[in-house]
Amino acid sequence: MRLSLFMLAFAVLAPPLWAGGVKVRDADTIVVSGTPVRLQGVDAPELDTGAGKDARRWMVNYLAGKSVECRLNGERTYDRHVGVCYADGVDIGAAVIAAGYALDCQRYSGGRYQRLETPAAKSRLRRARYCR
Secondary structure (H helix, E strand, C coil): CHHHHHHHHHHHHCCCEEECCEEEEECCEEEECCEEEEECCEECCCCCCHHHHHHHHHHHHHHCCCCEEEEEEEEEECCEEEEEEEECCEEHHHHHHHCCCCEECHHHHCCCCHHHCCHHHHHHCCCCHHHC
């Protein structure tokens, strides 16, 4: 119990994660300074789909050469921390959704990105059940 409380306090109170080079797992998970981060409120297609591969490719190109900062919220999902990340000061979740490669996951975003969803993405991408 003590360790988990320490880890929670560390995740919430830790300074933001910064990195110049970022590894992209998919369009809603990046690895910053060795820490996997799930982009809070972003619903991106899975990699086993063509849309998922396109979204990952977009994310790799978008983040190339940018400085990335993540603000973790203290939550975890699987092996990933959860947070909002910024590339050169721009919210990455907002960017991937506005570009049409992902959807808002209102359950976790509170609707923060809903207005950024493109009509094409809404008709082409399947929203995850847990986001409905």
